[in-house]
Amino acid sequence: MDVLKLLGSLHLSVVSGIIIVLLFILLFLYISLFIKLGKLKRRIDVFMKGENGVNIEKLLKSYMSEVETALMKVNDFQKQMDEIVRKLEMSIKKVAIVRYNAFDEVGSDLSFSIALLDDHDDGVVITGIYGRNETTTYAKPIKNGMSNYKLSAEELEVIDKARKKFI
Structure with a gap:
């Protein structure tokens, strides 16, 4: 019976050792990912601040507003141009x-x-x-x-x- 106890305790020691090694590997991976995440967060913060500290999101919203205004003007110009072309067709040429x-x-x-x-x-x-x-x-x-x-x-x-x- 002593042999069985010895094998059981040996087996338990090997399993425990494997678990400890796996825990160290997981801890290493966690620290590595945490460092990479920190670097990525700093890059995103720099990107989002944009030029002269202006927030890129606010800048994009501002540009989108300007684009919408420009599109409205283009549509108005297109209507005016269509009217001019219609009148021009009826002019003496x-x-x-x-x-x-x-x-x-x-x-x-x-x-x-x-x-x-x-x-x-x-x-x-x-x-x-x-x-x-x-x-x-x-x-x-x-x-x-x-x-x-x-x-x-x-x-x-x-x-x-x-x-x-x-x-």
């Missing part, structure tokens, strides 16, 4: 003029037709007919390059010239 002699006995091409059109070929054609005794001026509305009024050859020519211009 295509202009052409044709001068001619309406009557054989009158020289110097004093009669004229002028077309004033927008991007949609809407606008007006103005014609001035010069004669020796009188001058007559006509204005005819143009929609999509056409008019509800009868157009002369010169008016058709000037509308065609204006439609071909891209400004």
Whole structure:
């Protein structure tokens, strides 16, 4: 029986030794992690203080606020630009003029037709007919390059010239 007691106490000593070694290893790992955590905390503190001691979190919130304000302004500018583009499409951009002699006995091409059109070929054609005794001026509305009024050859020519211009 003495042998069994001896083996039991020996076995208990070995187990106790192993546990003590494991405890020292765990203590070493705990201290090592604690040191690394301290270094990481100092780095985070330095980072969070930012430039000139300003807190990065507050700085980011401030920048986000500025970005939101800028986005609102950009959206307002986009709406204004869309309105300007819409108005610009309806402005007169295509202009052409044709001068001619309406009557054989009158020289110097004093009669004229002028077309004033927008991007949609809407606008007006103005014609001035010069004669020796009188001058007559006509204005005819143009929609999509056409008019509800009868157009002369010169008016058709000037509308065609204006439609071909891209400004």
